[in-house]
Amino acid sequence: MTFLHRESQVDLTDVVAFDVDGALQETAEEARRQSRRMFLRRSGGAALGGAALVAGMGSSTAMAATPKGDVAIANFALTLEYLESAFYASALKHAGLTGEHKRLARTVHQHEAAHVAALKKMLGSAAVKRPSFDFGSAVTSQSAFTATAIKLEDTGVEAYQGQAPFIKSQAVFKAALSIHPVEARHAAWIRNIGGMAPAPAAFNPALTKSQVLAAVGATGFIKA
Incomplete structure (x- = not known):
């Protein structure tokens, strides 16, 4: 797996594993050990995202009853959603x-x-703050945008798939599904535009926590 990063490319073929239990502590420790991982201190768990998470979970009481691991998942999801939203906004302006x-x-x-x-x-109040981003050359041309979007969307699909079995809350689980x-539709759409097979295989691989954290960190897109 390769992400476009500024003027070069980063090879991420062997990086991408999720456990939920103790995720906040794990990612905080990793952030202290490795550069360009400051966002992990604030995000803590695995990837997930989507509007349906609000259903039935909007009150502080509901959040208090949500397993800590699922809160960690939602916060890491929010960080990744910040990343993707910012990427597309920047590409619309500059690519x-x-x-x-x-x-x-x-x-x-x-x-x-x-x-x-x-x-x-x-x-x-438990939501992490939006990090700052720098997408470099990934948003300065249509071809660079396409290559990066394919990798981001493929990674997101595989991250959801890898994390779903670890979600304990029914509300969060249904939201993830x-x-x-x-x-997956985003991934198929951009793959088709980029001349790649929208559905390249009968089975799709899942990504683990460590792989996703390494993949996102290695892009250098999240600055702090």
């Missing part, structure tokens, strides 16, 4: 997108922004 590329970016940005709003509403196919 010179036209035609179907521009239509995709507008649509997916709206989806990711809705995920951000929903997660923030659900988490309330409602968002996962949307992310």
Whole structure:
């Protein structure tokens, strides 16, 4: 797996594993050990996202009853949704997108922004703050945008898939299942635009926590 990073590419073929129990503590420790991981201190768990998380979980009482691991999942999800929303917003401004590329970016940005709003509403005061981003050369051309978007969307799909078995709350689990196919559709759409097979295999691999954390950290997109 390769992400475009500024003027070069980062090889992430062997990085991408999720456990939920103790996720906040694990990611805080990793953030202290490794550079460009400051965001992990604030995000703590595995990837997830989507507007449906709000349903039945909007009150502080409901959040207090939510397992800590699931709160960690939601906060890491929020960080990733911040990342994706910011990426598409930046690409719309700087990548010179036209035609179907521009239509995709507008649509997916709206989806990711809705995920951000929903997660923030659900988490309330427990929500992590938006990091700062620098997408470098990944948003300075249509071809660079396409390659990066494919990797981001593929990673998101595989992260949902890898984390779903560890979610304890029915509300969060149902939310994850409602968002996962949307992310898969994003991935298929951008793959098709980029001339890649939208559904390349009969079975899809799942990503683990450590792989996702390494993949996102290695991009250098999240600065602090």
